[in-house]
Amino acid sequence: MATMPYDAVRTPTMLLNPAVCRNNIRRMAEKARAHDLIFRPHFKTHQSRVVGRMFRDAGVERITVSSLRMAAYFADDGWKDITVAFPVNLREIDAINALAARVRLQLLVESADTVRRLCEGLRHDLDVYVKIDAGYGRTGIAHDNRTAIDAVCEEIARCPRLRLHGLLAHAGDSYHAATPEEVRNVFERTRAGLTAVAAALRPRHPELIVSVGDTPGCTLAEDFTGVDEIRPGNFVFYDVMQLELGACAAEDIAVVLAAPVVAVHPARGEFVIYGGGVHLSKEQHGRAGGETHFGRVVLLTDEGWSPPLPDTHIVRLSQEHGVVRSTPEIIDLLHPGALVGILPVHSCLAAACMRGYLMLDGSEADHCAGQPYTTQS
Amino acid sequence: MATMPYDAVRTPTMLLNPAVCRNNIRRMAEKARAHDLIFRPHFKTHQSRVVGRMFRDAGVERITVSSLRMAAYFADDGWKDITVAFPVNLREIDAINALAARVRLQLLVESADTVRRLCEGLRHDLDVYVKIDAGYGRTGIAHDNRTAIDAVCEEIARCPRLRLHGLLAHAGDSYHAATPEEVRNVFERTRAGLTAVAAALRPRHPELIVSVGDTPGCTLAEDFTGVDEIRPGNFVFYDVMQLELGACAAEDIAVVLAAPVVAVHPARGEFVIYGGGVHLSKEQHGRAGGETHFGRVVLLTDEGWSPPLPDTHIVRLSQEHGVVRSTPEIIDLLHPGALVGILPVHSCLAAACMRGYLMLDGSEADHCAGQPYTTQS
Numbered sequence: 001m002a003t004m005p006y007d008a009v010r011t012p013t014m015l016l017n018p019a020v021c022r023n024n025i026r027r028m029a030e031k032a033r034a035h036d037l038i039f040r041p042h043f044k045t046h047q048s049r050v051v052g053r054m055f056r057d058a059g060v061e062r063i064t065v066s067s068l069r070m071a072a073y074f075a076d077d078g079w080k081d082i083t084v085a086f087p088v089n090l091r092e093i094d095a096i097n098a099l100a101a102r103v104r105l106q107l108l109v110e111s112a113d114t115v116r117r118l119c120e121g122l123r124h125d126l127d128v129y130v131k132i133d134a135g136y137g138r139t140g141i142a143h144d145n146r147t148a149i150d151a152v153c154e155e156i157a158r159c160p161r162l163r164l165h166g167l168l169a170h171a172g173d174s175y176h177a178a179t180p181e182e183v184r185n186v187f188e189r190t191r192a193g194l195t196a197v198a199a200a201l202r203p204r205h206p207e208l209i210v211s212v213g214d215t216p217g218c219t220l221a222e223d224f225t226g227v228d229e230i231r232p233g234n235f236v237f238y239d240v241m242q243l244e245l246g247a248c249a250a251e252d253i254a255v256v257l258a259a260p261v262v263a264v265h266p267a268r269g270e271f272v273i274y275g276g277g278v279h280l281s282k283e284q285h286g287r288a289g290g291e292t293h294f295g296r297v298v299l300l301t302d303e304g305w306s307p308p309l310p311d312t313h314i315v316r317l318s319q320e321h322g323v324v325r326s327t328p329e330i331i332d333l334l335h336p337g338a339l340v341g342i343l344p345v346h347s348c349l350a351a352a353c354m355r356g357y358l359m360l361d362g363s364e365a366d367h368c369a370g371q372p373y374t375t376q377s
Numbered sequence: 378m379a380t381m382p383y384d385a386v387r388t389p390t391m392l393l394n395p396a397v398c399r400n401n402i403r404r405m406a407e408k409a410r411a412h413d414l415i416f417r418p419h420f421k422t423h424q425s426r427v428v429g430r431m432f433r434d435a436g437v438e439r440i441t442v443s444s445l446r447m448a449a450y451f452a453d454d455g456w457k458d459i460t461v462a463f464p465v466n467l468r469e470i471d472a473i474n475a476l477a478a479r480v481r482l483q484l485l486v487e488s489a490d491t492v493r494r495l496c497e498g499l500r501h502d503l504d505v506y507v508k509i510d511a512g513y514g515r516t517g518i519a520h521d522n523r524t525a526i527d528a529v530c531e532e533i534a535r536c537p538r539l540r541l542h543g544l545l546a547h548a549g550d551s552y553h554a555a556t557p558e559e560v561r562n563v564f565e566r567t568r569a570g571l572t573a574v575a576a577a578l579r580p581r582h583p584e585l586i587v588s589v590g591d592t593p594g595c596t597l598a599e600d601f602t603g604v605d606e607i608r609p610g611n612f613v614f615y616d617v618m619q620l621e622l623g624a625c626a627a628e629d630i631a632v633v634l635a636a637p638v639v640a641v642h643p644a645r646g647e648f649v650i651y652g653g654g655v656h657l658s659k660e661q662h663g664r665a666g667g668e669t670h671f672g673r674v675v676l677l678t679d680e681g682w683s684p685p686l687p688d689t690h691i692v693r694l695s696q697e698h699g700v701v702r703s704t705p706e707i708i709d710l711l712h713p714g715a716l717v718g719i720l721p722v723h724s725c726l727a728a729a730c731m732r733g734y735l736m737l738d739g740s741e742a743d744h745c746a747g748q749p750y751t752t753q754s
Contacts, residue, residue, distance in 0.1 A: 337466075
């Protein structure tokens with residue numbers, strides 16, 4: 001049995017179990033293959049070249065990111081086909097040109113005006129997806145607004161440097177679903193909306209692909225008719241939100257925040273960890289019964305970590321503190337200086353807070369926005 | 378009129394108005410002087426040596442931080458008297474010793490067991506505060522648990538390297554107060570609890586000081602009888618939470634996130650900014666009427682920024698996107714590529730997300746956990 005690197009942990013540290021990670025990647029890659037889908041995973045969850053290489057080992061060549069900086073970081077690590085799944089930020093035209101010069105780049109557009117202004121600044125060719133709002137209501141052209149969709153497509157056609165690559169939607173509301181059935185309904189609504197638009201456009205744009213994202217949908221859906229590409233991201237780590245939604249099992253969660261215990265209050269039924277909003281983000285999750293929490297708790301073990309402890313949740317979270325409500329039996333095991341593990345509510349945001357990982361084999365993995373894990377406290 | 382550096386902004390960027398900052402510092406320093414209080418401001422809000430020097434210019438010599446790393450960063454910039462206002466993390470004994478060797482260091486303890494184990498590892502002298510829970514219920518010994526308080530004090534007395542410096546409480550519940558009157562009540566409860574403990578201990582510990590924190594209390598309270606030291610932090614920037622609580626005016630807020638507009642949806646009454654949970658944190662604030670929001674919006678001007686726009690709030694926040702609900706008049710002013718400013722709900726957390734500032738004079742200020750502002754996206 002390998003020695004776990006817990007003794008090296010001084011301050012809150014994001015632990016990553018690479019075996020779980022690779023398993024999550026393998027399963028989603030197999031699902032994409034089984035449904036004949038392009039697998040373009042979203043790297044905004046992990047933002048690490050080390051995790052990126054696990055995807056490469058699984059045969060992935062195309063990726064999704066959410067910023068140009070992230071795209072540049074992964075381009076530096078040899079990725080050649082990158083979608084920035086965020087509406088074009090016209091203030092970054094220089095970064096767009098620099099990137100388009102060295103990788104196959106796809107951007108998202110949703111208005112004719114943006115296409116026109118993007119085109120004016122471009123010095124290299126690139127592909128665009130038209131962002132469609134299939135009901136989520138964040139960004140994109142409403143799927144039934146065919147006039148606006150046609151106007152964008154015509155503006156793209158007028159620009160010699162742009163090529164229409166596909167239609168793209170993100171069904172972010174699947175994260176707020178309460179059951180797998182609700183997730184499948186959201187996915188189906190998105191699929192139906194997007195494929196209807198694609199069918200209308202295909203006579204003039206036969207090459208157009210349909211791209212959908214979101215981990216709950218890609219994990220739980222089985223009908224991908226008319227879909228060409230999936231872009232899930234969170235599944236590489238999963239988290240408490242996905243667990244409580246039924247999109248993963250507890251043993252599929254690949255990251256925990258190792259957090260030192262700094263105070264134990266048996267009379268209150270609580271203990272306090274070094275681990276707060278700057279480490280986990282303030283993302284909260286509603287439990288059945290109405291109370292919300294900021295993370296579930298595990299014990300670190302010689303193999304990794306335990307299943308989530310019963311009746312044990314972070315109930316309050318300040319900048320650096322987390323207050324955990326727990327049972328007398330568990331509180332009795334703890335003392336200041338001990339370590340516990342926190343399963344994050346939302347692993348993407350917690351990883352973005354921590355900006356670096358300690359792998360269970362003792363190696364470190366960096367994060368494109370940050371510094372090695374050891375400096376975060 | 379100076380030229381504002383907005384043209385340099387490509388991605389979400391934390392703007393800092395140094396004149397507002399210096400004014401906030403001056404007022405709090407004056408209040409401390411008027412009440413004959415030691416002013417030991419909490420630097421966890423700004424975490425920047427540049428802002429730290431503004432405090433030094435105002436005569437401040439003693440500071441509070443919330444991690445040993447932050448303490449080391451400010452020690453490197455010449456600060457010599459530093460309180461780490463976080464329960465001792467026994468896993469960081471090496472960092473504690475390294476710091477105690479070079480500055481006058483105060484730590485927080487709240488159990489005899491922790492004091493004993495801290496003492497075993499110490500190689501340098503240091504001072505401790507006993508953390509008292511005066512009703513907030515996060516960390517500290519309950520103010521009416523005199524047995525536990527006495528036990529900690531006796532354990533401190535047994536350790537040759539430790540000296541009892543004072544009693545410390547943080548009334549974090551003042552942040553959740555709805556009115557200035559409630560803030561004053563929380564402050565008064567804390568003051569009364571702490572000074573009663575101090576009175577009981579003073580016969581044996583005549584040097585003991587009483588230290589209280591929290592920006593709302595220190596801003597709004599007028600009766601500091603029995604208090605020796607204040608440690609507010611947030612007031613250097615203030616934020617929407619403080620504004621809506623009545624602890625500051627809109628023109629006292631010293632930071633805004635400059636955020637590019639990436640999509641405009643007049644039919645929905647919304648626009649979308651590049652600026653999400655990784656930039657602002659997911660801290661939310663309840664408005665009168667029950668709806669919560671993630672930030673208020675200003676227009677950037679030649680002097681800095683406008684007052685908060687009416688009926689304009691971030692109503693949804695994902696990893697990188699913010700969806701702003703606004704009025705037709707305001708939406709009509711905007712287009713993709715424009716910049717707006719976001720007044721953060723909680724400036725401490727937003728600053729910890731952004732880790733760097735662009736000052737209105739065009740210079741940059743670093744953050745102890747991060748990199749210059751330009752690399753954050």
